Amino acid sequence: MSLRRVQVTDFRCLQSAALDLDPRFTLISGPNASGKTSLLEAIYILGRGRSFRTRRLEHLIRQGAEQFVVFGEVETPDRRIPMGVEGMAAGIRARVAGEKTSSLAELALMLPVQIIDPEVHRLIEEGPSRRRRFLDWGVFHVEPSFIGHWQRYHQALKQRNAALKSRQPRAVISAWDPDLVRYGDLVTDARSRYVAFLAHQAETVGRNLLGMDLTLSYRPGWSREQSFSEAVQQSWNHDQESGATQVGPHRAELSIRLEGMGVKDRISRGQQKLLAAALLLAQVKLFPESAPVQPCLLLDDPAAELDDDRLAGLIREVSEHSVQLIVTTLHGEFAAFGAPGRRFTVDAGRVVPH
Ligand SMILES: Nc1ncnc2c1ncn2[C@@H]1O[C@H](COP(=O)(O)OP(=O)(O)O)[C@@H](O)[C@H]1O
Ligand SMILES: [Mg+2]
Structure with a gap:
């Protein structure tokens, strides 16, 4: 089971974007500062209730807007479960399956999300x-x-x-x-x-x-x-x-x-x-194979960080496991992970299927 749809409103430079994601591998390409990392950040916040780039919610709200909304749908065998996060200066509100959450752990259970981005070394x-x-x-x-x-x-x-x-x-x-x-x-x-x-x-x-x-x-x-x-x-x-x-x-x-x-x-x-x-x-x-939802692994511009050998090693590690991959790249062509099930291009905050 995996995140099949994400809709983003007034998040960073993304005024309005909707993506139908592949359960295995989605590729997002676009030039610098087009909004690729912002898209991954929106997905991350849906599963974590926080950003990996900043603690300040107001930085995430699109300039001139009052609040951001990230909405997602997680596919289970019998139905799609909606989940959403709204952020305003005062704080964050989350819903899973139409109900207000009492803790952010409820988001994590629905959408276990992990990111490897250019700042990943901060962990060490x-x-x-x-x-x-x-x-x-x-x-x-x-x-x-x-x-x-x-x-x-x-x-x-x-x-x-x-x-x-x-x-x-x-x-x-x-x-x-x-x-x-x-x-x-x-x-x-x-x-x-x-x-x-x-x-x-x-x-x-x-x-x-x-x-x-x-x-x-x-x-x-x-x-x-x-x-x-x-x-x-x-x-x-x-x-x-x-x-x-x-x-x-x-x-x-x-x-x-x-x-x-x-x-x-x-x-x-x-x-x-x-x-x-x-x-x-x-x-x-x-990650337990028995978990209801497979982990969603976000890779932000891995080609910029890793040489071909390392990238090949990374892919081998990832491909052995059932994970949903969402990868960004500067160049439209990115053969390393095989053919993506879905592709999108981002340009100046606008996302279009490819
Ligand atoms: N709160 C915001 N409102 C509007 N634009 C923003 C906001 N935060 C960041 N941006 C802009 O979003 C753009 C895209 O950033 P980013 O997602 O990091 O691009 P990419 O990963 O494609 O290089 C940047 O030009 C940045 O200035
Ligand atoms: Mg980026």
């Missing part, structure tokens, strides 16, 4: 929060109960931190500890299980794409010699001084090593891009 280069988000998206699709545990953990953390900051008595602060530890342990267990699977996939993809030994491990956000509960107890003075909880899954890190060495500041930009692409592909490959 930036701080751990980006890697935690990467991890959590994957965990959520393998274990849907994860999102509830994650939310309960963050609720407890927020309350505990508020109590620490306003210098409440210890009993008031510690009242949050049982929830913090209970849900923190559940989040940690789910992430650890996932990283064990991911590490295995990443090793193969890393070898194929980078020709290097890629190893992943999960650091839970406190010293491994202790339980989380012990770590929370021990961190008390530190927490009190700093006014915030210093240990826990919110401080976790996905540790990435190439040929046994840490990657930060050690590898070239080109290698960072390949490494990040390898991680994202490993995640797509790990």
Whole structure:
């Protein structure tokens, strides 16, 4: 099952565009600044409720318009399920099957979307929060109960931190500890299980794409010699001084090593891009075959980023798995992924079938 239709209104430079997508491979071509990335961004926001380019919603609204709308239809065996996202300066509103969503996780369940774009190296280069988000998206699709545990953990953390900051008595602060530890342990267990699977996939993809030994491990956000509960107890003075909880899954890190060495500041930009692409592909490959909707993989101008050999490697990795591919390219001709089921050209914000 896949995203079969997307309609975009007042999103970036796209005033009004509608695309009927192929379940396997759709190719979008057009000159620079025509709106190719904006189209992928619109699809991404439909599945994630956020952009990969900016946190500021007002940047996404077409200049002069009040709000943007992205509408999609996901095909299931018996019907097409509509979903939509509206964005205005005040925030975002989403609907799935005609009902308002209570959390953005509902969008993710309907449309699991992943992107490899020219900024993909940020996954390696930036701080751990980006890697935690990467991890959590994957965990959520393998274990849907994860999102509830994650939310309960963050609720407890927020309350505990508020109590620490306003210098409440210890009993008031510690009242949050049982929830913090209970849900923190559940989040940690789910992430650890996932990283064990991911590490295995990443090793193969890393070898194929980078020709290097890629190893992943999960650091839970406190010293491994202790339980989380012990770590929370021990961190008390530190927490009190700093006014915030210093240990826990919110401080976790996905540790990435190439040929046994840490990657930060050690590898070239080109290698960072390949490494990040390898991680994202490993995640797509790990996507459960039993999931109701196949993952939708957006590739933004891959030909500009990768040489022919790397591109061939990427295609091999992708073609082994059932994914819906939506690819952009500067040039109309793009043979690398075989013949697209559908093609579109974009020019100055106008999208036409090709
Ligand atoms: N909020 C907006 N309103 C109108 N135009 C925008 C907005 N945000 C970006 N643009 C314009 O959209 C154009 C297309 O951008 P983009 O999708 O990145 O093009 P491409 O990927 O085809 O190179 C750019 O010229 C940019 O200035
Ligand atoms: Mg672009």
